[in-house]
Amino acid sequence: HDIAEEEQRDEFASVFNGEIDPKVLITTARNPLQICYSFIQSLLPMIPKSIYYKRSEYDIREIVKYAKRRAFSDILIVKDDRNQLTTLTHIHLPNGPTAVYRLTSFVPSDDIKDHGRRTVHIPEVILNRFTTQLGHRVGRMLGALWPHRANFEGRQAVTLHNQRDFIFFRFHRYQFNQDGSRAALQELGPRFTLKMRNLQKGTFDEDPEYEWIRKKGMGTRTSFYL
Structure with missing residues (x-):
């Protein structure tokens, strides 16, 4: 059976x-330290219907239960180490999967030269170069953080671009000429980069069953997985 059929289900x-x-x-x-809050402040306006909750002392399983009861579709958990962003954990509800990424190269909008201002329109989602079966799955999982009824008047686009298993994240607005042809892209920001560490079945387990895990020595120059 082909990938398209699988995606329907x-x-x-x-x-x-x-x-x-x-x-x-x-x-x-x-x-968390300040860098986590800066990153989350950048994400919130970009992902429609995203809400920040303070972590407090809850463990992840309690957060999963809470989020399911309130009909959340996804949980994102941002982690830093000594004020450097390190990890983004993405739990898809109600039944998984869970992806754990290394998170690097965060640039907030204010640090991007000539950046534009976001509007409330739902952006178009562009998934670039997720070519393997695993890549398709990961691209769809990330792409499903946004509603798929883009408001094209808003001319905003989120691009997730996979290159050698690094997923580059960009957010732009199209600018048009008077005749309606696409003229240029204005970056809105933020920017960041993800690299998947593992994909687990279910909603984050102490003893996870892995769909895929990056092992030491897998990072050879010629082998890519997405």
């Missing part, structure tokens, strides 16, 4: 078919 189909709009709970690891 996967965990993200209801978002891509426009049946549901995602609703995203964003929180931090315990004891």
